[in-house]
Amino acid sequence: MCKKDKRTDIMQAAMELLAEQGFHGAPMAQIAERAGVGAGTIYRYFENRDVLITELYSEIYERVHRVIVSAHPADRPIRERFFHIMKGFIAHYKDHPLEYRYIEQFHNSPYGLQHRKEKLLNVTGDYDFIHNLFEEGKKQQVIKDLPIAMVFNLAFAPIIWSIRDHHTGFLDLDDELAEVVVRSCWDSLKI
Amino acid sequence: MCKKDKRTDIMQAAMELLAEQGFHGAPMAQIAERAGVGAGTIYRYFENRDVLITELYSEIYERVHRVIVSAHPADRPIRERFFHIMKGFIAHYKDHPLEYRYIEQFHNSPYGLQHRKEKLLNVTGDYDFIHNLFEEGKKQQVIKDLPIAMVFNLAFAPIIWSIRDHHTGFLDLDDELAEVVVRSCWDSLKI
Amino acid sequence: MCKKDKRTDIMQAAMELLAEQGFHGAPMAQIAERAGVGAGTIYRYFENRDVLITELYSEIYERVHRVIVSAHPADRPIRERFFHIMKGFIAHYKDHPLEYRYIEQFHNSPYGLQHRKEKLLNVTGDYDFIHNLFEEGKKQQVIKDLPIAMVFNLAFAPIIWSIRDHHTGFLDLDDELAEVVVRSCWDSLKI
Amino acid sequence: MCKKDKRTDIMQAAMELLAEQGFHGAPMAQIAERAGVGAGTIYRYFENRDVLITELYSEIYERVHRVIVSAHPADRPIRERFFHIMKGFIAHYKDHPLEYRYIEQFHNSPYGLQHRKEKLLNVTGDYDFIHNLFEEGKKQQVIKDLPIAMVFNLAFAPIIWSIRDHHTGFLDLDDELAEVVVRSCWDSLKI
DNA sequence: GATGAATGAGCGTTCATTCAT
DNA sequence: GATGAATGAACGCTCATTCAT
Structure with a gap:
């Protein structure tokens, strides 16, 4: 449960939801839920939604x-x-x-x-x-x-x-x- | 000033904004504004946003x-x-x-x-x-x-x-x- | 087709629609359509929606x-x-x-x-x-x-x-x- | 400041406004304002307007x-x-x-x-x-x-x-x- | 007088982001 | 660090009313 783990969980959840439902069909709250973290937690790893999407692309x-x-x-x-x-x-x-x-x-x-x-x-x-x-x-x-x-x-x-x-x-x-x-x-x- | 005119204005405005800003960056109000019509006017010519987008594609x-x-x-x-x-x-x-x-x-x-x-x-x-x-x-x-x-x-x-x-x-x-x-x-x- | 006729048509249409669909389910445009008159015509016989509803009640x-x-x-x-x-x-x-x-x-x-x-x-x-x-x-x-x-x-x-x-x-x-x-x-x- | 409080505030505000002004005279924004919460907050406690009205009735x-x-x-x-x-x-x-x-x-x-x-x-x-x-x-x-x-x-x-x-x-x-x-x-x- | 196209304020609802705990 | 309740601006859409024809 180190910092990397949570970040990875978020990225995995984001990839799944954004891929399946499109970039406009996956609210942050849903990503957080699938990742098993609080909604606010995402913002500790990614400055905002755009950064999450862009970093996920690079990955x-x-x-x-x-x-x-x-x-x-x-x-x-x-x-x-x-x-x-x-x-x-x-x-x-x-x-x-x-x-x-x-x-x-x-x-x-x-x-x-x-x-x-x-x-x-x-x-x-x-x-x-x-x-x-x-x-x-x-x-x-x-x-x-x-x-x-x-x-x-x-x-x-x-x-x-x-x-x-x-x-x-x-x-x-x-x-x-x-x-x-x-x-x-x-x-x-x-x- | 026939009926076609306003419909054409709306389609032109929609094409410009949807093309330039993406399907999620062009609210109906903005399309209306660019077309020089009231927001409600669009709905006289197109049942809803989806129909506008689809008919514009066909056109x-x-x-x-x-x-x-x-x-x-x-x-x-x-x-x-x-x-x-x-x-x-x-x-x-x-x-x-x-x-x-x-x-x-x-x-x-x-x-x-x-x-x-x-x-x-x-x-x-x-x-x-x-x-x-x-x-x-x-x-x-x-x-x-x-x-x-x-x-x-x-x-x-x-x-x-x-x-x-x-x-x-x-x-x-x-x-x-x-x-x-x-x-x-x-x-x-x-x- | 004297003045009374149109007024009567409007009241009949209004009664039917307001009774069937409730006071909030019958737009003026729909009443006009059922009455066979233009939407603006209603306002020649009734100052506004409230007046139509109230006069219809009296009738x-x-x-x-x-x-x-x-x-x-x-x-x-x-x-x-x-x-x-x-x-x-x-x-x-x-x-x-x-x-x-x-x-x-x-x-x-x-x-x-x-x-x-x-x-x-x-x-x-x-x-x-x-x-x-x-x-x-x-x-x-x-x-x-x-x-x-x-x-x-x-x-x-x-x-x-x-x-x-x-x-x-x-x-x-x-x-x-x-x-x-x-x-x-x-x-x-x-x- | 427990969860019940806000839900209670919303129900109280909804009851007052809906009772006083009728079901069509009390917009969600007004209910939220009277309850002292943001408009979106209501939807954390009630799925939509119908649910609020129905649950309030049951209560x-x-x-x-x-x-x-x-x-x-x-x-x-x-x-x-x-x-x-x-x-x-x-x-x-x-x-x-x-x-x-x-x-x-x-x-x-x-x-x-x-x-x-x-x-x-x-x-x-x-x-x-x-x-x-x-x-x-x-x-x-x-x-x-x-x-x-x-x-x-x-x-x-x-x-x-x-x-x-x-x-x-x-x-x-x-x-x-x-x-x-x-x-x-x-x-x-x-x- | 009669029309109906046009209007725009107002509605219910969503969701990225914040922040007190 | 982590949370998730709270926010409020923004959205698509409706409809009573107006007014140029």
Whole structure:
């Protein structure tokens, strides 16, 4: 029951409720209740609602990042590294629907825009890993020489939408289909 | 000063505010104020907030649909028809940033999920136009034989994200880059 | 379509809606719609909502009064005249449920208290008919020498409640039971 | 300063305002103000306005019920028990004008009809006390064999109206007159 | 005279945040 | 540190009344 525990409980409760009910369907009191703490307690760990939401985003982002970075075949060709990343990405979010929903909600909220703006001004190390892969791919002339934002869109957009459709039941994103969508994204990127 | 005028004012004000501030940042009173009408007046034209939001979506959706359908080269090959549609789509939303933002907000809200579900159960004529193009493409074996949802994702996701980035300043989606992204999407779809 | 017609239409619509839905469940717009007139038109005939409600009360009160007065056996004993009045009263309100409901609503609203107060200050001719019967009964020593308000309560309260129960289905106030309740009220009044 | 205090304050304020101004003349904000609490505080104790009104009714009903039941001469004749109940009833509501007004308002509102319906379907223990007295009176052939609703009307209607007149100043219901009205009601009931 | 579109004050209710305990 | 009762501004919506046509 150290300080970390309560903070973790709050974040877990917040993720569940915000993911399931949307950013506007989860009052602080409900988050507190699910976390098993008093409503006021949340404010000892997070200055306010916005800070909770933003820090939770960073936390969840870290998780997928760790998955992607781990066991990364850094010495293999760009194409292989791309496939490794994207399949890890899909696998992680198929296994963690709440995390997926949370990230999606975040990106499609006013927070998301703010977040992207800050990224643009000060590219932190987080993104750099994938960022660098794409830059290297451009240099090696295996992927198209496009603005980095466009590369990200071609690489991630269809995959992220497909994960969403998987969780909402519009699509059964099994291993075979996952392979296909990653290959298709690669087709759109490669020279 | 006919009846249509006030309804139009309200829809325009609603689009601006909902697009700019998100669905939860635009109270009815503010919409009324921007439209230059009393708060109660909105309810003469729209039963409630949900109806306003949904009807506004239909209206805006109609606009892009008209653009896409008009001058469609129905007798040309799938590939050419695809390029025509996608470039019309991009051009329209580059010219109408508020419409773009509104549609995006709508899709990423509970309304959007509801909307997709209804589409899935009862595909109305609206979507069928593009839907049929893709089905025909699959039959002619020029595009991959994938679930229709996946085809839509490959075709639209990178383009839609790029339009967003254009409006937020992350990307300058000029004609050349538009051509590239459409071609890339086609690369991901074609066999 | 003379002036009287529209006024009558409005009063009829108001009675129906106010009786059926309560004084707070019938907006002016709805009354206007049912009456087949514009919302503003009501205000040409009645200064405001309160006036409409009050004048409608007077009108409906007049109707039962006319029934009671007509064919009144003025030369018969008090007891017989009492039975004649009360049975006419019951018959009228059994036949006119909306009028009954309206009168009831009126009496149990702030209007009702106001109305009673005005009656107390200036006893108009309306009530005098029954009022005089009771006073004469007291003089002849056939009914108890009680304050007139008390006499009214003993005479009317059980009957009015029974009519209410008849209309709400709690009681079947057929002719036999009507006879019984009138006799019972008389039992409570007579010396 | 225990939890009960604030709940009691709110109920007292609600009773005063609803009794004095009618069910439609007492906004929640005004109740809160009179109770000396914030508007939102009411909702910690009562789910919504309807619940507040209904619970307040139960509370007030309980009070008169306790008075009537206490010191009840259960082994005395029906007539004597009737007099005991009715005089206790009158005494209580003479002493508590707001409670009287509240109960009256409640009965003459949509809540009251609902309440009567529920009573009719499932006669709970509350009413049974008086109910049983009347049924026993019918069995012993000391009161008329009438539908129970009619018995209640004969027994209570003139008394309740007289209490109302007492509070509005139309009648001075002193002990002597109270005795008379109870006796008169008994006269209307007895065989 | 008649209309009905327009109004805006007022309602019941929610919830992020505070603070006395 | 932890609590949760209390707050009150803000919301979506209603409807009696007005007034330009």
